[in-house]
Amino acid sequence: MQNKRTCLYDKHVALGAQMVPFGGFDMPIQYAGIIDEHNAVRSHCGVFDVSHMGEVVISGRDAEKFVNHIFTNDVRGLEVGKVLYGIMCYPDGGAVDDMCICKLDNDMFLMTINAANMEKDYEWIRKNSDGFDVVIQFESEHYGLLAVQGPEAEQKVEEVLNIPCKDLPFYEVRTVSKFDDTVIISRTGYTGEDGFEIYGTHDFIRDAWDKLIKSGVTPCGLGCRDTLRFEVGFPLYGEELSKDITPVMAGLSMFVKFDKDEFIGKEALQKQKTEGVAKQLRGIELDENAIPRHGYKVLKDGREVGEVTTGYRLISVEKSCAVALVDSSIKLGDRVEIQIRKKTFPGTVVKKKFYDKHYKK
Amino acid sequence: MAKVIEGLYYSESHEYVRVEGDCAYIGITDYAQHALGNVVYVDMPEVDDEFEIEEGFGAVESVKAASDLNAPVSGKVLEVNEALEDEPELLNKDAFANWIIKVELTDKSQLEKLMDSKAYEAFCAQ
Numbered sequence: 126m127q128n129k130r131t132c133l134y135d136k137h138v139a140l141g142a143q144m145v146p147f148g149g150f151d152m153p154i155q156y157a158g159i160i161d162e163h164n165a166v167r168s169h170c171g172v173f174d175v176s177h178m179g180e181v182v183i184s185g186r187d188a189e190k191f192v193n194h195i196f197t198n199d200v201r202g203l204e205v206g207k208v209l210y211g212i213m214c215y216p217d218g219g220a221v222d223d224m225c226i227c228k229l230d231n232d233m234f235l236m237t238i239n240a241a242n243m244e245k246d247y248e249w250i251r252k253n254s255d256g257f258d259v260v261i262q263f264e265s266e267h268y269g270l271l272a273v274q275g276p277e278a279e280q281k282v283e284e285v286l287n288i289p290c291k292d293l294p295f296y297e298v299r300t301v302s303k304f305d306d307t308v309i310i311s312r313t314g315y316t317g318e319d320g321f322e323i324y325g326t327h328d329f330i331r332d333a334w335d336k337l338i339k340s341g342v343t344p345c346g347l348g349c350r351d352t353l354r355f356e357v358g359f360p361l362y363g364e365e366l367s368k369d370i371t372p373v374m375a376g377l378s379m380f381v382k383f384d385k386d387e388f389i390g391k392e393a394l395q396k397q398k399t400e401g402v403a404k405q406l407r408g409i410e411l412d413e414n415a416i417p418r419h420g421y422k423v424l425k426d427g428r429e430v431g432e433v434t435t436g437y438r439l440i441s442v443e444k445s446c447a448v449a450l451v452d453s454s455i456k457l458g459d460r461v462e463i464q465i466r467k468k469t470f471p472g473t474v475v476k477k478k479f480y481d482k483h484y485k486k
Numbered sequence: 487m488a489k490v491i492e493g494l495y496y497s498e499s500h501e502y503v504r505v506e507g508d509c510a511y512i513g514i515t516d517y518a519q520h521a522l523g524n525v526v527y528v529d530m531p532e533v534d535d536e537f538e539i540e541e542g543f544g545a546v547e548s549v550k551a552a553s554d555l556n557a558p559v560s561g562k563v564l565e566v567n568e569a570l571e572d573e574p575e576l577l578n579k580d581a582f583a584n585w586i587i588k589v590e591l592t593d594k595s596q597l598e599k600l601m602d603s604k605a606y607e608a609f610c611a612q
Contacts (some may be wrong), residue, residue: 143523159549160524348523348550416527416547437549438526466529466545 131176132269132327133334140344147347148240150177155346163352163440165343166316170275172337173345175322176330177240180268181250184233185259192226192234195253195389197372199382203228208296208311211380212372213249214390218397219368220375222246223360227298227311235298235309237270237322239362253389269330273337274320274345274353276483282310282321285340286333290321295486303329315350317357317482352440355448358408358478364419364434365406365448373397374405374450376477402453404431408479409447411472414438415465417447422464423455430455433463439479446479447472488517488610491582495597496606497558503600504585509564511585514546514555517610519581522548528570528577529555530586536562539596543587546577559596561589 128151137144142153153174155162165171183192192200198211207228213221222242227235238246247263254261273282282290288301288310298311306329314320323333338344351361360366365375372381373394381394411417417436422429431451438445447463455461455474462469490496495503500518504511519525527547537543537557544555565588570576576584591597601609 154550155523158524352549414527415529416552418552438547440549466542 129177131174132330133174133176136331136334137174137344140338142344142346145347148177149243150240152177153344153346155348156344159346159348159352160440162343162345163349166275166318166345166349166353167441168276169343170273170277170281171343171345171349172334173272173274173347173350174270174334175272176269178270179238179240179243179246179263179265180270180324181236181238181246182229182233182262182264183236183250183259184262185257186232187257187259188232188234191254191257191259192236193385193388194257195250196226197381197388197390197394198226199385200226200228200234201385205230206297206299208298208313212366212377213246214372214388214394215368216390216393218371218373218390218393220362220366220370220372221249221368223362223366225311225313227309229298229300229309235324242362267326268324269327271323271330271333271337272314272316272320273323273342274314274316275318278318278320279485281337281340281342282323285336285342286323288323293321295484315359316353317359317480318353319483319485349440351435352437355435355437356439356441356480357482358448358476361435370406370450371397371402374402376406404450405453406434406448406477407451407455407457408475408477409433409449409461409463409472410475410479411445411447411463411470413470414445415463415468415470416445417449417463417465417470421447423449423451424462424464424469425455425459430461436463441480444479446475448477488515488520489582490516490603490607490610492603494582494603495558495600496603496609497556497600498609499556499558501555501558502582503558503597505591505597508591508594510559510561510589510591512558512587512589513585514577514581515606516581518546518553519577522546522551522553524549525574525577528574528586530566530570531563533563533566536592546574546586555586558600559589560592562592564588564590
């Protein structure tokens with residue numbers, strides 16, 4: 126079966142992007158190179174096509190109640206225009222997906238989900254909506270989505286796209302009318318830099334992409350999206366969160382609101398939180414310049430204690446780091462080793478955040 | 487279009503062999519560095535290590551992936567290119583000028599099984 130294409134596919138090809146299959150789409154992994162694209166986001170501004178992500182709009186009298194039922198964070202009494210990150214879990218606490226939810230209006234929420242999980246999420250959301258007075262609309266095919274990220278993102282969005290955003294606070298969203306189009310803009314992202322995510326029709330997104338590129342914004346592929354998110358400690362579904370890695374194991378308990386009456390997975394997660402988990406995610410910083418990769422073994426005193434979920438030679442700072450799922454007996458400051466091909470490399474257990482975020486709050 | 491140099495031997499896993507007498511310099515081709523993207527680490531063997539043809543002798547790692555180095559010929563390591571320890575990106579700048587290891591060839595007849603520049607060019611175009 127042929128992969129799907131976003132509304133910007135031809136523009137990526139024209140820019141000479143290396144295209145790869147990702148989540149059922151053909152997506153650009155890089156244009157000029159991952160390192161230059163990564164640095165552009167940290168120091169200036171980069172634009173990502175993230176139109177492959179899925180949009181689900183939930184509305185109706187029970188919208189708030191339903192979102193709270195399927196989502197670990199708490200949207201009760203949330204003001205219109207706020208954005209929350211959280212996880213959708215199975216009854217056993219495993220993650221179906223992680224996502225941001227925007228409160229667009231009273232009784233109206235927008236969920237933005239991972240491309241690779243789209244069908245599964247649709248099914249899960251539909252299946253669990255019985256008995257709720259809600260309307261669920263899967264809008265992915267109608268929306269394009271750009272992430273404009275970096276210290277100059279605000280200026281570019283204001284001046285190049287003419288979308289007012291200076292006064293939009295961190296993790297807030299607003300709807301703007303542009304000619305005949307309705308555009309949704311949130312001050313959110315997946316890079317650890319200030320920036321915006323902009324939802325619009327395919328025509329609007331194509332035009333906005335061209336304007337941004339023409340104004341000198343760097344086109345950025347999924348390659349640097351991963352290096353950027355990894356440096357600041359964001360999880361990627363499939364690596365740091367999965368049906369087997371719960372939010373508690375992933376260190377994301379702050380996004381799980383146990384004081385809610387109920388939500389799918391509450392009992393299992395509560396049990397993990399109280400009794401502890403067998404394995405959890407930890408950061409590891411290697412002493413030397415070797416590169417830990419997904420699946421490499423983590424050892425303590427020669428005994429296997431876990432494996433790497435993601436690892437890189439960092440780009441923003443000179444360090445080789447990994448996030449690994451390891452036995453809970455492994456604590457911060459412990460010395461461990463990572464098996465890389467025939468050799469083992471020593472390192473120290475550290476927090477999962479290897480580089481500081483730079484937000485405008 | 488990736489650069490290919492005449493007079494070298496090429497493997498299907500994109501290593502090249504530049505023969506000098508009984509010795510040879512082994513590296514990765516321009517096609518390989520281009521496909522890999524930004525090289526950030528080169529895992530090299532030690533001097534005096536010996537390996538057989540097609541055996542792994544290290545890896546070249548780009549930001550996103552590790553790619554094994556397979557020995558295009560059997561040999562014993564005489565020298566490793568230490569410059570790559572500090573500047574792995576030299577492979578992106580000029581893959582042919584920056585060899586990875588120098589070996590003493592064990593069996594020169596193995597060279598006949600490798601591709602010449604014309605055959606390799608055709609192989610990459612596939």
